[in-house]
Amino acid sequence: MRWEEIDSQVCSIARALAIFGDRWTLLIIRDAFRRVRRFSEFQKSLGITKHRLSDRLTRLVDSGILEKRMYDEKRSRYEYRLTAKGLDLYPVLMSVVNWGDKWVCDEDGSPVVFTHTQCGHTCHPKMVCDVCDGEIVATDIEPSVGPGVAQKVSRGDWSPAMGES
Amino acid sequence: MRWEEIDSQVCSIARALAIFGDRWTLLIIRDAFRRVRRFSEFQKSLGITKHRLSDRLTRLVDSGILEKRMYDEKRSRYEYRLTAKGLDLYPVLMSVVNWGDKWVCDEDGSPVVFTHTQCGHTCHPKMVCDVCDGEIVATDIEPSVGPGVAQKVSRGDWSPAMGES
């Protein structure tokens, strides 16, 4: 299978990764959360080639994660800003930070700490069940077929042989 | 900058993505959480070429996310299983699922639903502050320099010009 076809799977992970699951894209989004907004700022921060950056920014705009906004009419200069869809990626980045801080950071400690302005404290975001508030651990979750698959099966659009459950 | 150099940054995201931030790797990890364990099962599920798969599995074993365990002495057959380091990636996958369910799934609804065995309910994992239990939203978090950078600066190992804050 070609990488471009992976988003044909009925799988939210595959479809999401089709957008940001390649080299550089998630780092660009990380920078966007740090208020990096201009082409040259991204380039300096990432050390990515202009060509790659141009391509990645265009894709991110096309997929609705960034929006391109003119900030200088005369010189037609643009900024790239996160949309609501992009801002919603925050928990993804946060969970990557958490994992990285635990498993791949050196002995000095984590490079960045986070303050939750709602409560004023330094916080370590964690993932919890929205029903019982218990922390989510892999072994406590049991996946099962959801409506997105069930309805396709009942219409005959889909059978398990086609791909992922 | 070459992709192989990105993990030289003092940034947990960059270092984490150096391991799983490329095409296929996170999908392999997804499958591992679905109890896919053998080479041929991964291949069938992903449609990836054997060559790629072999390379990615080796990297994942080298970086301690999967372990290779013999299950048939005579034929020297191996299974790949998540280590503790790998199992800890669950919140990353979960936050990708959440985002994908919200933004890139079709109208039938989400393909998979999750039951939290601790409480027995279908759940939608969410990210919260570990101090006040408030849900984490991008605009409520203020990052600041952490010990991992502060100590390097005080030792003279690092200056902001070198890379990321």
Next chain:
DNA sequence: CATTATGGGTTCCAAAATAGAACCTGTCAA
């Protein structure tokens, strides 16, 4: 016993993606 299937790869080649450098274009500041 010869043949074929299976799991888990490796080797080879052509096609696609990438890095790095050079170039372009329009404005502005000295």
Next chain:
DNA sequence: TTGACAGGTTCTATTTTGGAACCCATAATG
């Protein structure tokens, strides 16, 4: 007038990838 800057595009050499073919040990089949 010259140069700098932002924001690109074009070019080429190198890597990475996809696809197919091949390999090897065991096991099942005829």
